[in-house]
Structure formats: C-alpha cells, structure tokens
Amino acid sequence: MRLHRLEITAFGPFGATQTVDFDALSSAGLFLLHGPTGAGKTSVLDAVCFALYGSVPGVRQTPGASLRSDHAPVGTYTEVLLELTVGDRRLEITRRPAQQRPKRRGTGFTTEKAQTWLREYDPATGAWNGLSRSHQEIGEEITQLLGMSREQFCQVVLLPQGDFARFLRADAEARGKLLGRLFDTRRFAAVEERLADLRRVAEQRVREGDERLLALAHRMAQAAGGLDAARTPVEGGPGEPGLAAAVLTWAAVARTEAREALDVAGLRLAAAERRRDGARAALDAERDLAARQARHADALRRRERIAERAPERDRLRAALDRGVRADRVAPALALRRDAERERDAARAALARSRARLPTDLADAGAEQLAALENRLRGELGGLEPARRAEHRAAAVAEERAVLAREARADEEALRDAADWLAGWEPRRARLAGHAEAARDAVARAEHLAGRLEPARRRLAAARRRDALARGAEAAEARLTEARERRNDAHETWLDVKSRRLEGIAAELAAGLEADAPCQVCGSTDHPAPARTTAGHVDRATEEAAYAAYTAAEETRTAAERELAVTRESWAAARAEARPAPDGDPAA
Incomplete structure (x- = not known):
C-alpha cells in the first residue's frame, strides 16, 4: 500500500481543509511527522485509518466521541479524502461521518447520515470511475485489498500515541504486557494454555497407560507363576521415564521363558498324545474283540432257537409246496368251469329252439332239420321274382299318379297364361307409363339431392x-x-x-415520532402536526x-x-x- 494524497476537512483539530501530499514527502523513501503536543500528528494517522475503515483507533472510537472539529464553521462538512495505490489499482476513498447540520427550514439541527464514496483511476482515459457508495461493499473491498482488518491494521501499522516511548522505557514484564496489548497476544496465550492442557491430558493418558501396562505385566507374571501377588515385576511407578522399556525388557525375558516352558510342555504333550494313541488302539482292539464275541454268542443263541422251531418250519414248507402245486392247476380248473357254463347255456338255447319248432319237428334230428332248411330256402328263391314284379307295379302306379297331377298343373298353368296374355297389352302400356314416371322422378330426385x-x-x-x-x-x-x-x-x-x-x-x-426527522421536510420539530378528520x-x-x-x-x-x-x-x-x-x- 502507498499513500499519495490526504485531504482533511473539519476533522479532529483541523477546522479548515488541510492537504498532505505524501508523494512529495516520501520522495526520499522516508518521512517524519513531528510537532508539539496537540498539533494533530495522531489525527493525521487517525484520518488515514478512518478513510480506510470508517473508524479510528484508540479512545476516539469510544461511544459518544465525535470526530468533528470544534473549530470548524457551521455548514462545513467533516470529510476525509484519501488517495492511495494498492497493488496495481489507484483508488480514492471519501468518507463523511454522521454529523449535525443546520435545518434547511426553520431553526435547529438535524443529523446527516454517514456517507462513503469509492473511485478508481483509469490510466487509459485519465478519469476517475465511481465504484460504490455502500459502506459494507467498500469495507469488504478495502479489507480484501489490504489483507488486514481495522484491528490488525492498528496493531501492525499504527502504534497509538505514547505507547512506543512507554515500550522503550518499560522493563521486561511491562514490555511483554505492552506488546501483548499492542499485538493482541491473547491468542498465543490461549494457544500456550491449550498446549499445557494437552500436555496435562497426555501425561494423564501416559500415566493411565503405564498403570494398564503394569497391571498387564502383573497378570502375566501371576499367570507364569513366577511372581508373588504382593510384588510388581519391574521397578518404578506409573509416569516414570523408562517404565515402558523396563516392562518390555521384562516381557521379552518372560516371553523367552514362556517359550521354553511351552516347548517343554509341547514335548510332554506329544509324549502324552503318543501314549493316548497307544491306549486308544488297545481299547479299539478290545472293543472289536468284545463285539465279535457278542456276535458269536448271538449266533449260537439263534442257532438254538432255529433248531427248536425245525418241526414248525417243515410243516410250513409242506403247506407251501401244496399251495405251489394248487396254483399251477388253478387255470385249468377255471377253464373247466367256463366250459361247463357254456355247455349249460347251449343246452338251454337248444331247448328254447326246439320249443319254437312245430310238434312234428320237435323230436327231429339235426339232419332232418338241415334238409328242411334247404327245402325252405329253395321255395323262398322261387318267390323272389314275383315279389320284385309286385314292387315294380306299385312303383308304376305311383308314377302314373304323379304324372296325372303334373298334367293337371300344366293345364291350369296354360289357362293362367292365356288369361295373362289376354290382358298383357293394357298392362304393358300402364307399366310403361309407370316406368317413365319413375325415370322422371329419379331425375328430379337427383337434381334435388344436389341442392x-x-x-x-x-x-x-x-x-x-x-x-x-x-x-x-x-x-x-x-x-x-x-x-x-x-x-x-x-x-x-x-x-x-x-x-x-x-x-x-x-x-x-x-x-x-419525537426527535425523528419528517419524511417531507426532514425537520425533527413537529410544532403543529395535521389531524385526521371524520x-x-x-x-x-x-x-x-x-x-x-x-x-x-x-x-x-x-x-x-x-x-x-x-x-x-x-x-x-x-x-x-x-x-x-x-x-x-x-x-
């Protein structure tokens, strides 16, 4: 950031407009503000801070404090204009604080609101371009360009009046307090306190970890059987340096001893397992022998029971043989029963047939009946032509009747035709007239249908x-x-x-409202406000x-x-x- 020009009007001790050309002052790279007490050195820096952030450092920022000069004439606005370069941008900031001004109508004063203008210089056109008149937008723009808030700017760039001399003459403790107040080292104290809290928490966690480590070591020692319950396996208490290394060393030794004991126990276990396998094999052999002996005794008992039931077995076997033989002749017996039923049926049919024969043929034999059948067949053969001729005569008679009916129908048709022909000419003329009329009607209908x-x-x-x-x-x-x-x-x-x-x-x-400006005239005095009527x-x-x-x-x-x-x-x-x-x- 580089300052170029500062104009101060009715601000602090300056009743009129004062201009500071920083370009001329800083031509050698460094300049000094000096003068007697009350000359306005701090007010120049306050004006720079006010132009940048809209407020001043120190006691001037306290509530109720006024930035307006007591020497300024009535009607002159309190105003600060600062021209500076930030980065590659040349800006001009103009600020007016909230201040009292005479009323345009009547007597008394009214409060003028605070105003801010921000402009940027355009090298191409050589003109100043207006950027914003919003306090919030301008404050955010300046904070982003400078990278510091007002508090940081006052602590790093501006040292309040008298604090530097007090800093040079103070002792170490007072100087530390002064630096802490100037640079706001409370956050570092808070960080230090936070680190101390973390250290205490870490120590507590280490102590708790050591206690758990000792408890585990004690349990290991008790499980190994090499330590009395009243003693600890290592020297030292929780939180002492080297406790973890001592526990690890003791654990390594205990682990080696435990591995040796484990190897010995493994060998003993292997020997015991071999003995167990031998005993199991002997037990299996004994169990197999006992099972075979039990099966042999059971076979002997079954043989004795079979011998006792041998007569019953022979009786059942003889019955089975008889049943097998009876089963073999069962089809022949069934055929015999069927033949007997068919024979009885034939005899009954023969008796019924003889009963229907004449009396003289009832006792005739088969040969006599056969001769009679042949004779009757011959007689029936001679009667067949006569039967066909009879059928033909009946058909001819029926055909003659049909022809007679047709002849009568034809005669009637001829009579009807003759009558119809007799009246045909008049009817034809009448029908021709009807047809002509119908054709005319069709043509008329077609013509009307189109419309x-x-x-x-x-x-x-x-x-x-x-x-x-x-x-x-x-x-x-x-x-x-x-x-x-x-x-x-x-x-x-x-x-x-x-x-x-x-x-x-x-x-x-x-x-x-009382002491509030009027929306029309802006006056805070309301001597005779209008009243609403009915x-x-x-x-x-x-x-x-x-x-x-x-x-x-x-x-x-x-x-x-x-x-x-x-x-x-x-x-x-x-x-x-x-x-x-x-x-x-x-x-």
Whole structure:
C-alpha cells in the first residue's frame, strides 16, 4: 500500500481543509511527522485509518466521541479524502461521518447520515470511475485489498500515541504486557494454555497407560507363576521415564521363558498324545474283540432257537409246496368251469329252439332239420321274382299318379297364361307409363339431392345467425352494464384518491415520532402536526377502490372482446345463410 494524497476537512483539530501530499514527502523513501503536543500528528494517522475503515483507533472510537472539529464553521462538512495505490489499482476513498447540520427550514439541527464514496483511476482515459457508495461493499473491498482488518491494521501499522516511548522505557514484564496489548497476544496465550492442557491430558493418558501396562505385566507374571501377588515385576511407578522399556525388557525375558516352558510342555504333550494313541488302539482292539464275541454268542443263541422251531418250519414248507402245486392247476380248473357254463347255456338255447319248432319237428334230428332248411330256402328263391314284379307295379302306379297331377298343373298353368296374355297389352302400356314416371322422378330426385346439402348448411347457418344475434344483444347489454360499472368504479376511485390526498398530511403526521426527522421536510420539530378528520380515507380504502376499478375495467374489456367475437361469428353465419345468386327458392 502507498499513500499519495490526504485531504482533511473539519476533522479532529483541523477546522479548515488541510492537504498532505505524501508523494512529495516520501520522495526520499522516508518521512517524519513531528510537532508539539496537540498539533494533530495522531489525527493525521487517525484520518488515514478512518478513510480506510470508517473508524479510528484508540479512545476516539469510544461511544459518544465525535470526530468533528470544534473549530470548524457551521455548514462545513467533516470529510476525509484519501488517495492511495494498492497493488496495481489507484483508488480514492471519501468518507463523511454522521454529523449535525443546520435545518434547511426553520431553526435547529438535524443529523446527516454517514456517507462513503469509492473511485478508481483509469490510466487509459485519465478519469476517475465511481465504484460504490455502500459502506459494507467498500469495507469488504478495502479489507480484501489490504489483507488486514481495522484491528490488525492498528496493531501492525499504527502504534497509538505514547505507547512506543512507554515500550522503550518499560522493563521486561511491562514490555511483554505492552506488546501483548499492542499485538493482541491473547491468542498465543490461549494457544500456550491449550498446549499445557494437552500436555496435562497426555501425561494423564501416559500415566493411565503405564498403570494398564503394569497391571498387564502383573497378570502375566501371576499367570507364569513366577511372581508373588504382593510384588510388581519391574521397578518404578506409573509416569516414570523408562517404565515402558523396563516392562518390555521384562516381557521379552518372560516371553523367552514362556517359550521354553511351552516347548517343554509341547514335548510332554506329544509324549502324552503318543501314549493316548497307544491306549486308544488297545481299547479299539478290545472293543472289536468284545463285539465279535457278542456276535458269536448271538449266533449260537439263534442257532438254538432255529433248531427248536425245525418241526414248525417243515410243516410250513409242506403247506407251501401244496399251495405251489394248487396254483399251477388253478387255470385249468377255471377253464373247466367256463366250459361247463357254456355247455349249460347251449343246452338251454337248444331247448328254447326246439320249443319254437312245430310238434312234428320237435323230436327231429339235426339232419332232418338241415334238409328242411334247404327245402325252405329253395321255395323262398322261387318267390323272389314275383315279389320284385309286385314292387315294380306299385312303383308304376305311383308314377302314373304323379304324372296325372303334373298334367293337371300344366293345364291350369296354360289357362293362367292365356288369361295373362289376354290382358298383357293394357298392362304393358300402364307399366310403361309407370316406368317413365319413375325415370322422371329419379331425375328430379337427383337434381334435388344436389341442392339439398347446401340448403341444409344454409339452414344451420341461419339458425346460428339468429342465435348469435340474440347473443350479440345480450353481449351489448352486458357491455353497457360493464361500462357503467367501470365508470362508477373509476369515479369512486378518483373521489377516494382525492379525499386521501386532501388528508395525506394527517396520514404523514400519524407516523411522526419525537426527535425523528419528517419524511417531507426532514425537520425533527413537529410544532403543529395535521389531524385526521371524520371523512379521512386511508391507503387501504384507496387500494380497495382502485382494485374494484381495475376489476371493473377488466370486466369491461372482456365484455368488449366477447361482443366483438359474437359479431364476427354473426357476420360469418349471415354470409353463409344468404341465398344463391340465381334466386332459386330451393337454394
């Protein structure tokens, strides 16, 4: 950051405008501000800080302190202008604090709000471009460009008046306190305290870890059987240096001894396992022998039981043999029973047949019956031609009857034909006339059919025209009503607005507060505020009247649109329903 120019007006001890040209002062690379007490050296630095951050360091920043010079004439604004270069940007900052100024109307003073301007120099055009007039935006821009807040700027760049000399004459303790206050080393003290807390926590965790380590070592020693319950395996207490190394050394020795004991126990275990395997093999042999002996004793008992039941077995075997032989002759016996049933049936049929024969043939033998059958067959053979001739005669008689009926029908048809031919000429002439009339009717129907569909369309259009005419009349009535309502709503709104404007002073006076500036004149004195009358209209009433007028206007517009659409549809239907140019009634 490099300062170029500083203008101070009615600020601190400077009643008039003072200009400091830093470019001329710092031509040698270094400059000195000096002068008697009260000359305004610190105020110059305060002005630089105020221009950058909108506030000053030290006691001037306390509540109630004023930055305005007591020597400044009335009407002169307190203002600080600083021109500086930050990085590659040349900026100009102008700040005015909140201050009292005379009222433009009446007597007394009013408070002027704080104002800030930020401009940037454009080398290409040689002009200053305005960037912002917002306090917040300008503060953020300066903080980002400088990389320091106001507190950091005051601690690092500006040493408050008198603190440097006090720092040179102070002892080590006082100098440390002064440096701590100047550079705000409280965060470092907080870090130191935090590190001390972490150290204490770490020591506690180490002590707890040592206690757990000793407890584990003690349990290991007890498990190994080489330590009395009243002694610890290593020297030293929790938290002492070298405790972990001692425990690790003792654990390594104990681990070696335990491994040796483990190896010995392993050898003993292997020997015991071999002995166990031998005993298990002997036990398996004994169990196998006992099982075979049990099976042998069981076989002997079964042999004795079989010997005891040998007679019963022989009896059952003999019965089985008889059953096998009976099973072999069972089909032959079944065939015999079937043959006997068939023989009995044949005898019964023969008896029934002989019963139907004549008495003289009832006792005849088979040969006599066969001869009789042949003789009867021969007689039946001679009767067959006679039977066929009889059938033929019946067929011929039936055919003659059919032919007779057909002949009678033909005679009747001939008589009908003769009668029909006798009246054919008159009938033909009459039918020819009917046919000609039918042809004329068809031609007429075809001609009329070509004009029927257009007539139907014109009829439908005429009906629509009449309906639209009635709709247009209704739409005109609605439009007239909407226009009247709109005019009434407009007059009502204008009347309400006029009455509100007449009482606007009372409405503004209702929001006045003591020592607060007026919204119109800016004065903080309100000697005679206006009062509301009985017919006063507030903002809500005016807005309601305007809303009613707007709704009426929209209704009128919709009615006009509806009437225009109805009229266009009526004109189209009227043109479509108009007769054809030739004036044909059918058209």
